[in-house]
Amino acid sequence: MNSVQLGLILISLLSATVSFIWLAVRLSGLQGGKGKTVVDGVVDAAEKDVEHIFNEEFREELRNRGRLHFEKIIGENAMFLQQDLQLTTSQLNEYMKSEITKKLQEEFTKYEQSITDAKQMALESISKTQEAIEQQRELMGQQIVKEIETEKARLVKRFEENMADIVNHYVLAAIGDQIDLNDQLEFILSDIEANKEAIIQDLRNGA
Amino acid sequence: MAPKQETATDAYLSLPLSVATKVDVGRLMRELQQIDNFLNEAAIRNPGAGAQMPKTSRLLDETVAINKLNLLHEDDRNRLIGFITHVRAKAPIMHISFSADPSPAFTQKLITRLRSDVHPLVLLQLGLQPNIGAGSVLRTTNKYFDFSLRRRLEQKGDILASILKGAMS
Numbered sequence: 001m002n003s004v005q006l007g008l009i010l011i012s013l014l015s016a017t018v019s020f021i022w023l024a025v026r027l028s029g030l031q032g033g034k035g036k037t038v039v040d041g042v043v044d045a046a047e048k049d050v051e052h053i054f055n056e057e058f059r060e061e062l063r064n065r066g067r068l069h070f071e072k073i074i075g076e077n078a079m080f081l082q083q084d085l086q087l088t089t090s091q092l093n094e095y096m097k098s099e100i101t102k103k104l105q106e107e108f109t110k111y112e113q114s115i116t117d118a119k120q121m122a123l124e125s126i127s128k129t130q131e132a133i134e135q136q137r138e139l140m141g142q143q144i145v146k147e148i149e150t151e152k153a154r155l156v157k158r159f160e161e162n163m164a165d166i167v168n169h170y171v172l173a174a175i176g177d178q179i180d181l182n183d184q185l186e187f188i189l190s191d192i193e194a195n196k197e198a199i200i201q202d203l204r205n206g207a
Numbered sequence: 208m209a210p211k212q213e214t215a216t217d218a219y220l221s222l223p224l225s226v227a228t229k230v231d232v233g234r235l236m237r238e239l240q241q242i243d244n245f246l247n248e249a250a251i252r253n254p255g256a257g258a259q260m261p262k263t264s265r266l267l268d269e270t271v272a273i274n275k276l277n278l279l280h281e282d283d284r285n286r287l288i289g290f291i292t293h294v295r296a297k298a299p300i301m302h303i304s305f306s307a308d309p310s311p312a313f314t315q316k317l318i319t320r321l322r323s324d325v326h327p328l329v330l331l332q333l334g335l336q337p338n339i340g341a342g343s344v345l346r347t348t349n350k351y352f353d354f355s356l357r358r359r360l361e362q363k364g365d366i367l368a369s370i371l372k373g374a375m376s
Contacts, residue, residue, distance in 0.1 A: 160368050164360035167367065168340045171356065172306075179341050181307050188343045189320050191354035196324055199347055203299040203326055206348025 003069060013053065020046055220290040223269035227318045227331050229300060231266055236291045238267050243284050299326050302346040304334035306355075 024042030159166070192199065226235060241261050263271075263278075276283040301321065309317070314331070321329050336344060339355035346352070360367065 160364065163364055163367055163371075164357050167360050168338075168357040172338075172340050176306075176340070179306070181305055181309055182313055184305075184341055184343075185313060185316060188354060189317070191342070191352070192321070192345065193324065195345075195352055198350065199301070199345070199352070200325055202347040202350045203301075203329070206299065 006065060017046070017050065020049070220274045220286065222294065222322075222328060223266070223273050224315050224318055224322075225266050225269050227314055229295065229298075229330050229332065232291060232295045232298070232330065234264070235266050235270060236288075236295060238264055239278075239284070239288055239291060242267075242278055243288060246279065246281070246284070294328055294330075298328040298330050299348070300330045300332055301325075302332045302334060304336040304339070304344045306335075306337050306339050306341055308335060309333060 021042075024039060024046065027038060027042065222232075226232060238261075242263065245261055270287070271278060274287070276287055278284050278287070303317075314333070318329070318331060321331070334344075336355075339357055341356040342354045342359070344351075344353050344355055
């Protein structure tokens with residue numbers, strides 16, 4: 001039994017009850033003062049009939065039917081609600097996925113941009129460092145060359161200043177034992193002869 | 208031209224070549240004084256007393272010989288003593304250094320040349336400077352003469368430097 005049938009039954013019962021009540025009222029109107037007891041009797045009878053019709057079994061039947069119908073409606077609505085919930089969940093998942101993907105994409109984009117900027121900065125820094133190192137290397141090279149030239153000049157100057165001693169030392173070490181003083185006599189005498197006047201003058205004027 | 212002997216005592220005496228240094232002159236002086244003392248003592252000694260004449264050295268013998276003196280004569284002794292005293296006080300001294308010790312023959316040749324060219328009474332003071340290599344270093348009263356090989360090399364340093372630079376380049 002579906003709800004339509006149950007509705008029809010209820011409507012027919014109500015219409016019968018109303019018609020019966022209407023009939024009882026008409027009858028009471030026709031009888032005047034004495035009719036009040038009749039009406040009461042009709043009302044009582046109607047109530048009894050109603051009580052008879054709507055007894056506990058019928059009410060229980062109605063409760064069961066209503067419970068079943070309510071459960072059916074609840075089940076249907078639960079299904080709809082479940083479907084709706086699933087759909088909402090699915091949409092929410094899609095939304096969350098798209099939002100998260102979007103956010104992640106944006107974050108990744110920012111991250112890539114940051115990495116690119118950092119890389120660019122690092123490259124620029126490395127380039128500047130290399131340039132500074134190159135300049136420093138060139139400057140150091142120039143300084144080293146200058147120092148070497150200075151040191152070389154100093155050594156050459158020192159060598160030239162002490163060249164006579166160096167060569168003299170070399171000659172002495174090489175052939176010093178072969179130089180005979182007798183062989184030098186003529187040279188010694190020639191040197192004295194060359195400076196004879198100065199020697200004589202100093203001997204004369206000496207204290 | 209050699210200057211004249213500046214002695215006020217005796218212009219005719221001279222030094223032998225063997226007397227080359229002031230040490231020789233001092234030694235000659237001491238020996239001469241010993242002989243003079245001995246002869247003076249002998250003159251006042253009793254006749255017949257034994258006495259032995261001091262031996263004379265080669266320096267004194269040569270000095271006496273070249274000056275044709277007789278030391279037994281007091282005048283000659285006095286002349287020689289005066290001469291030696293004058294030489295020790297007034298003779299010019301030349302300090303000369305060599306890279307090695309000169310031999311007597313070398314010294315004699317040198318003093319011969321110096322006494323003929325520079326001064327007849329010049330004396331030497333010999334020194335040793337091994338670091339000069341070759342040549343000599345001469346110092347008179349106020350002057351210094353460097354005739355060493357080192358000095359020559361210093362004077363010719365430009366030539367040596369140019370040669371070395373040419374060899375290195």
